[in-house]
Amino acid sequence: MRHVHERARRAGAALAALLAWAGLLAGAAGCTDGGGLDRMLGKAPAPKDVIRVFPEDGTRDVRPGTPLTVRVPDGRLESVKVTKSQDAEESEVPGRISGDGLTWRPDDRRLALAARYDVDAVALDGHGRRSARHTTFTTHVPDERFIGYVTPEDRSTVGTGMIVSLEFNREITDRAAVERAVRVSAEPPVEIRPHWFGGGRLDFRPEEYWQPGTEVTVELDLRDVEGAPGVYGLQDRTFAFTVGRHQVSLVDAARHTMEVRRDGALLATVPITAGAPRTTTYNGRMVVTEMYEVTRMNGATVGFRKKNGKGEYDIPDVPHAMRLTRSGTFLHGNYWADPSVFGRTNVSHGCVGLRDDKGGGSETPAGWFFDRSLVGDVVEVVNSKDKEVAPDNGLGGWNMGWNDWKAGSAVK
Numbered sequence: 001m002r003h004v005h006e007r008a009r010r011a012g013a014a015l016a017a018l019l020a021w022a023g024l025l026a027g028a029a030g031c032t033d034g035g036g037l038d039r040m041l042g043k044a045p046a047p048k049d050v051i052r053v054f055p056e057d058g059t060r061d062v063r064p065g066t067p068l069t070v071r072v073p074d075g076r077l078e079s080v081k082v083t084k085s086q087d088a089e090e091s092e093v094p095g096r097i098s099g100d101g102l103t104w105r106p107d108d109r110r111l112a113l114a115a116r117y118d119v120d121a122v123a124l125d126g127h128g129r130r131s132a133r134h135t136t137f138t139t140h141v142p143d144e145r146f147i148g149y150v151t152p153e154d155r156s157t158v159g160t161g162m163i164v165s166l167e168f169n170r171e172i173t174d175r176a177a178v179e180r181a182v183r184v185s186a187e188p189p190v191e192i193r194p195h196w197f198g199g200g201r202l203d204f205r206p207e208e209y210w211q212p213g214t215e216v217t218v219e220l221d222l223r224d225v226e227g228a229p230g231v232y233g234l235q236d237r238t239f240a241f242t243v244g245r246h247q248v249s250l251v252d253a254a255r256h257t258m259e260v261r262r263d264g265a266l267l268a269t270v271p272i273t274a275g276a277p278r279t280t281t282y283n284g285r286m287v288v289t290e291m292y293e294v295t296r297m298n299g300a301t302v303g304f305r306k307k308n309g310k311g312e313y314d315i316p317d318v319p320h321a322m323r324l325t326r327s328g329t330f331l332h333g334n335y336w337a338d339p340s341v342f343g344r345t346n347v348s349h350g351c352v353g354l355r356d357d358k359g360g361g362s363e364t365p366a367g368w369f370f371d372r373s374l375v376g377d378v379v380e381v382v383n384s385k386d387k388e389v390a391p392d393n394g395l396g397g398w399n400m401g402w403n404d405w406k407a408g409s410a411v412k
Contacts, residue, residue: 044131059138061139068105071104074126075127077103078123082120084115093117112223113141114139114140117138119135142231144232145232148168152376156242162375164218166182174228176411179409183217184219186214213243220235222236246263253381258272258369273342273346275350276346279349280346281351282329282387285389285398288322288331288373293360296315320367326393333367
């Protein structure tokens with residue numbers, strides 16, 4: 001019986017000592033530190049108190065300029081993995097932990113739009129205890145997007161006069177942001193500079209014509225770039241094209257001839273008919289942008305109308321047609337004019353005409369020239385009683401001096 005009482009006495013003393021020790025700890029911790037006792041007794045804090053993630057878990061409609069950070073108030077981050085899910089594709093977001101181990105930030109500080117982010121982090125707190133945390137958030141889904149239509153076509157072979165042109169489907173107000181997101185490079189390297197024509201078109205070219213054999217790459221990093229308030233880019237694409245041989249054709253409207261030169265050598269002098277005195281042809285350097293074996297030409301579409309509203313001409317089967325300007329200047333085959341006009345007089349509505357057969361003859365001057373031409377070839381008109389073609393009428397940028405061209409960049 002004495003042994004039972006002895007054991008009870010010892011147990012009571014131990015319990016009293018433990019309670020007294022706990023009371024001392026609580027007093028030392030102070031009234032405001034409710035977790036102090038738990039920490040001293042070995043209970044780990046909640047992961048959200050150790051690992052702080054911003055934007056917070058479950059946040060929706062996060063804007064692209066919002067910073068993404070993972071941090072710990074003390075201790076150190078062991079690992080951080082951030083995954084982005086966008087357009088049914090998943091990718092890891094590259095980033096790095098700071099030298100003191102307290103913060104992780106992504107390499108690209110701008111968040112993607114219409115994406116879900118998953119954050120997985122592991123950290124040690126100031127007492128060496130490990131915590132792990134998983135959070136998610138989703139970013140803003142924009143109502144409006146813009147895209148750029150690229151000239152020339154991907155993987156095409158073009159003439160040395162090709163100008164890279166982007167036409168946007170929305171008016172761009174932050175031109176500098178969009179310009180920075182477009183990169184045009186060449187191999188072998190050459191200086192390439194941009195020029196804006198209004199807020200809807202951005203062109204790129206070197207100072208002189210491209211060298212034959214040049215490989216040109218156009219990189220569009222427009223995805224999520226804000227081109228106008230609330231309007232964001234959609235494209236993340238790369239285009240490429242090859243520059244072929246060098247061909248420039250000189251049309252002399254006064255002499256009614258066209259000299260075709262390939263790599264500097266004269267291939268042929270072809271008789272032509274240019275714009276009549278009332279409907280003259282533009283002077284200046286123009287670039288072939290489209291080529292059609294056969295196309296329809298209606299004067300009403302370019303402002304040549306009769307009093308009844310119908311076009312002054314409507315030809316359903318114009319052969320060997322090559323577009324030179326957006327406003328409707330073509331170099332094309334002509335089978336309806338008397339053969340005697342070619343090389344002698346100008347009778348067209350502003351186009352450059354070459355003798356041809358109905359349906360397009362392969363052995364005619366027009367067929368011969370068409371078979372030896374590429375999109376991107378240059379046709380230069382001189383001695384016409386008209387003004388010089390505007391730089392934004394088709395790919396007319398070669399009519400602008402290099403300093404003026406460079407001044408058209410939005411990035412100063």
